[in-house]
Amino acid sequence: MLGASGFLGSYIFKRLYLQEKNIIRQSRKKRKNFIKIDLLNKREVFKKLKKINPKIIINTSGMTDVEKCENSFHLAFKSNVVSIQNVCEYVKTYNKNCYFINISTDHLYNGKGPHKEENINLINNYALTKYLGEVMSSKIDSINLRVNFFGNNFIKKTGLVNWFINACKRKKKIFLYKDILFSPLEINSLTEIISKIINKRISGTYNLGSNNGISKAEFLNLIGKNLKLNLKFAKITSSSNIKNRAKRPNDMRLNNKKFEKKFKIKLPNIYQEIQKFCINYNNY
Ligand SMILES: NC(=O)c1ccc[n+]([C@@H]2O[C@H](COP(=O)([O-])OP(=O)(O)OC[C@H]3O[C@@H](n4cnc5c(N)ncnc54)[C@H](OP(=O)(O)O)[C@@H]3O)[C@@H](O)[C@H]2O)c1
Numbered sequence: 001m002l003g004a005s006g007f008l009g010s011y012i013f014k015r016l017y018l019q020e021k022n023i024i025r026q027s028r029k030k031r032k033n034f035i036k037i038d039l040l041n042k043r044e045v046f047k048k049l050k051k052i053n054p055k056i057i058i059n060t061s062g063m064t065d066v067e068k069c070e071n072s073f074h075l076a077f078k079s080n081v082v083s084i085q086n087v088c089e090y091v092k093t094y095n096k097n098c099y100f101i102n103i104s105t106d107h108l109y110n111g112k113g114p115h116k117e118e119n120i121n122l123i124n125n126y127a128l129t130k131y132l133g134e135v136m137s138s139k140i141d142s143i144n145l146r147v148n149f150f151g152n153n154f155i156k157k158t159g160l161v162n163w164f165i166n167a168c169k170r171k172k173k174i175f176l177y178k179d180i181l182f183s184p185l186e187i188n189s190l191t192e193i194i195s196k197i198i199n200k201r202i203s204g205t206y207n208l209g210s211n212n213g214i215s216k217a218e219f220l221n222l223i224g225k226n227l228k229l230n231l232k233f234a235k236i237t238s239s240s241n242i243k244n245r246a247k248r249p250n251d252m253r254l255n256n257k258k259f260e261k262k263f264k265i266k267l268p269n270i271y272q273e274i275q276k277f278c279i280n281y282n283n284y
Pocket of ligand 1: 003006009027063064075103104105107
């Protein structure tokens with residue numbers, strides 16, 4: 001598992017470990033129970049992956065900070081494209097039967113959703129480099145899953161929901177955007193689905209989110225009300241009021257029909273996902 005120290009990577013690992021103990025976690029850093037591989041170093045990637053000889057590689061690694069990507073295309077390109085290119089070259093050269101699961105993003109879309117897979121519209125460096133990562137991955141036996149997800153990020157305590165809950169608890173003034181739409185899955189739903197599809201080895205590019213979609217303001221408000229948070233300092237506004245930051249898509253809602261049809265899995269709607277998160281919030 002590449003990027004297994006991250007938010008999604010740590011949840012996927014926890015879920016897959018229930019069914020398969022032989023999982024090796026990669027990090028750029030020296031970490032306990034991880035193997036250190038610099039994915040930008042092709043020789044190192046080849047040498048260490050040859051030794052492991054994996055049947056499946058899951059990639060959750062990457063530079064996910066939109067602002068950092070915008071400030072350095074070079075770094076974003078290395079983290080989101082070159083790393084995948086090196087791994088795919090290893091697969092092509094030494095391990096053709098290896099199946100590659102690449103976690104991509106709903107950030108590839110813009111304009112009115114819900115978006116079908118062909119409707120890409122890349123408006124910042126994060127989107128562009130994530131898309132190029134998909135192009136690299138598509139050269140081998142792989143699946144690109146364009147996801148969005150939410151949950152309790154118990155490692156870094158960052159991410160939309162942690163940010164919101166912490167701000168409400170600290171009575172900090174925050175702004176919730178009524179004009180940014182998305183359709184995330186609760187993180188345990190996403191990892192459960194990945195655990196179900198992993199052995200099907202179906203290739204291609206698929207949206208994988210919840211159905212319906214919602215604005216970030218309504219999403220956070222519903223979570224706040226459900227968890228009985230103090231919402232007095234959370235102001236609903238429009239994202240056009242934010243200045244000096246990278247351009248972002250306003251509507252990232254996913255049309256999940258291709259995934260549902262191919263995998264014969266009915267995806268939940270966003271309200272079910274919010275409910276699930278709130279019920280489990282204290283047990284994450
Ligand atoms: N978070 C979201 O809401 C969201 C939404 C849609 C799609 N996604 C996609 O889902 C995947 C996982 O996201 P995540 O939120 O779990 O990511 P994350 O917590 O930021 O973790 C990504 C991991 O990638 C490694 N990494 C490699 N190069 C990096 C770099 N230049 N900067 C920072 N980390 C780097 C880090 O592991 P080491 O330091 O251990 O190597 C890090 O822990 C990503 O591909 C992302 O594009 C995320």
